[in-house]
Amino acid sequence: MLFYNIFLMGILPSCPTCGIKNWISINEIKYKVECFGCRNSFLISAEEKWHYKLNTLFEMGYSRQGLCPVILVLGQLLGDARNSFLFTASLDIFNERDDSIYYDKKIKPVTDLDIVCILDGKFIIGEVKHNNKLFTKKDFDTMYEVALRIRPDKIIFSSMSEQPSELINKYIADLNDKLKLYKIEVEWYPLDSYIFEPSYVR
Secondary structure: OOOOOOEEEEEOOEOOOOOOEOOEEHHHOOOEEEOOOOOOEEEOOOOOOOEEEEOHHHHHHHHHOOHHHHHHHHHHHHHHOOOOEEEEOOEEEOOOOOHHHHOOOOOOOOEEEOEEEEEOOEEEEEEEEOOHHHOOHHHHHHHHHHHHHHOOOEEEEEEOOOOOOHHHHHHHHHHHHHHHHHOOEEEEOOOOHHHHOOOOOO
């Protein structure tokens, strides 16, 4: 984790004047430091404890953009591959009839696709959420419209919840029926059970 800069190593000394804790990266450690709050200069202890901080970019992707379940699904799809696997980052989908998207950056996309990949020659798109409660009927209606335009081989839905709810199963079945004519499969993509089990930290 340290090698890939997912966790950053440093110290967290408290300012003796104002008491604010100051995060200082291992690359910026000096014997005398300046407090980020009161700007007082003070000496750090010779026996400071090491602290670890999550990389800000990784934190934003995990907490604000919801990338963790997307990464898990992509990783599992890669593991399912027998011959080839290609993927791209999440894509915004715009209305192709709206020419203003080419010069007006304020135009909002119709939706974004969390999963866009080619697995063993099959074009797959998908929607991934942190948990089942975040899925709405609109997600399935929008995916129907997108599917009619880009014609994937398969649409998947997935989340960090182990099983889909009855309502999600109904939405998937309805969407599957509507897209049968176009030979587009629709399914719930379950994550492997070991993901939800505790594991030892090494």
